[in-house]
Amino acid sequence: MKQLTAQKFRAVYGRAPEIVAYAPGRIEFIGNHTDYNGGTVLGAALDRGVWVAVAGRPDGRRQFASDQRGAPVEVRADDLTKRGGATSWVNYPLGVLAALPVFGATAPKGFDYLATSNLPSGAGLSSSAAIELASALAFLEMAGERPARETVVQIGKHAENNFVGVPCGILDQGVSGFGQKNRLVFIDCRGPVFATVPLPGDAHFWIFNTHTKHALVDGLYAARHRECMAAARGLGVSLLVEADAAALEAGKAKLAPEIFKRAKHVVDEIARVGAAKVALAEGDLVAVGKLLTASHRSSQFLFENSTAELDFLVDALTTTAHVFGARLTGGGFGGAVMAMTSGAFGDKEARAVAAAYREKFGTAPDVLHALTGDGAMLL
Numbered sequence: 001m002k003q004l005t006a007q008k009f010r011a012v013y014g015r016a017p018e019i020v021a022y023a024p025g026r027i028e029f030i031g032n033h034t035d036y037n038g039g040t041v042l043g044a045a046l047d048r049g050v051w052v053a054v055a056g057r058p059d060g061r062r063q064f065a066s067d068q069r070g071a072p073v074e075v076r077a078d079d080l081t082k083r084g085g086a087t088s089w090v091n092y093p094l095g096v097l098a099a100l101p102v103f104g105a106t107a108p109k110g111f112d113y114l115a116t117s118n119l120p121s122g123a124g125l126s127s128s129a130a131i132e133l134a135s136a137l138a139f140l141e142m143a144g145e146r147p148a149r150e151t152v153v154q155i156g157k158h159a160e161n162n163f164v165g166v167p168c169g170i171l172d173q174g175v176s177g178f179g180q181k182n183r184l185v186f187i188d189c190r191g192p193v194f195a196t197v198p199l200p201g202d203a204h205f206w207i208f209n210t211h212t213k214h215a216l217v218d219g220l221y222a223a224r225h226r227e228c229m230a231a232a233r234g235l236g237v238s239l240l241v242e243a244d245a246a247a248l249e250a251g252k253a254k255l256a257p258e259i260f261k262r263a264k265h266v267v268d269e270i271a272r273v274g275a276a277k278v279a280l281a282e283g284d285l286v287a288v289g290k291l292l293t294a295s296h297r298s299s300q301f302l303f304e305n306s307t308a309e310l311d312f313l314v315d316a317l318t319t320t321a322h323v324f325g326a327r328l329t330g331g332g333f334g335g336a337v338m339a340m341t342s343g344a345f346g347d348k349e350a351r352a353v354a355a356a357y358r359e360k361f362g363t364a365p366d367v368l369h370a371l372t373g374d375g376a377m378l379l
């Protein structure tokens, strides 16, 4: 893909790029909506993502192109206004440019920019974090700066929170930044502190992308964020991570029933992340699988960020041989289901699940046997 990205850059701009950077998409393994509540989460970087190629321009013009859109978009170097419509994808690199000075880094003035991707977008696999991190690495390199990986991750998150306007936690950017092949990234979001743990050899990931997306997905995500903060206030803590199951039960009367359900999802989910980490260390994939499915049920009934399509896939997968567990991955309200399977699960099983889904909903999901990969890097 590096070669291909450079070729496309040449085709658009008539010269070679000076810098190419890459950042992967991610699977949320377990830890649903725990990150912005200060909890813990496990994720895996995929072996696919976004490549960003850049070359400086002395005339101070900024041009942005993507292999998925038409002609380059020109944006004045002093123009950091958020865009709408067909060019709104430019908000990701623009958000990074706006974030750089906040972290003491210099935003390059003029450049030609091209992004390519082999990651399905809108599937809940964090193509947005991938483009943010690849852009951040490329821009920092242009400015001759190589800050710590934590800083690159925070630049990406800052762009998403403050420019794109999604109040996400650190999961997506953290996993894209710290991913390693055959390992899961464990994040304690309060630091945040990043670590990796080995992924047992017989764990395979299959992703079923429904191509459905709730029209209000960003608004619903923000609403869940608000509900969690209201729950924390009601319980007298600053973030839900400070409340355990006993504290939540004790404070139940102080919370509206819906707010209690949201809080219970988060508190139980943080406990499930801990249990999954232990079971992974023991190589007990059956136990891990049960936790994954329990996480989905909690999304379905308590956090209410699932959909009929996602529930159908989890039901079909968890009654299929060689599947340890399955759950929605990411924010929810559409997107994809991830299944953890043994190596005995193959195309035949995946096709049967996809066919049952098609029978019910009229369209087939995209199926991806996903491999883990390394985190963001300069190439």
Ligand code: GLA
Pocket (backbone or CB within 6 Å): 028, 031, 032, 033, 034, 035, 036, 168, 169, 170, 171, 172, 330, 331, 332
């Ligand atoms: C999205 C957000 C993450 C996280 C997940 C839900 O992917 O970007 O920060 O909150 O949803 O766990």
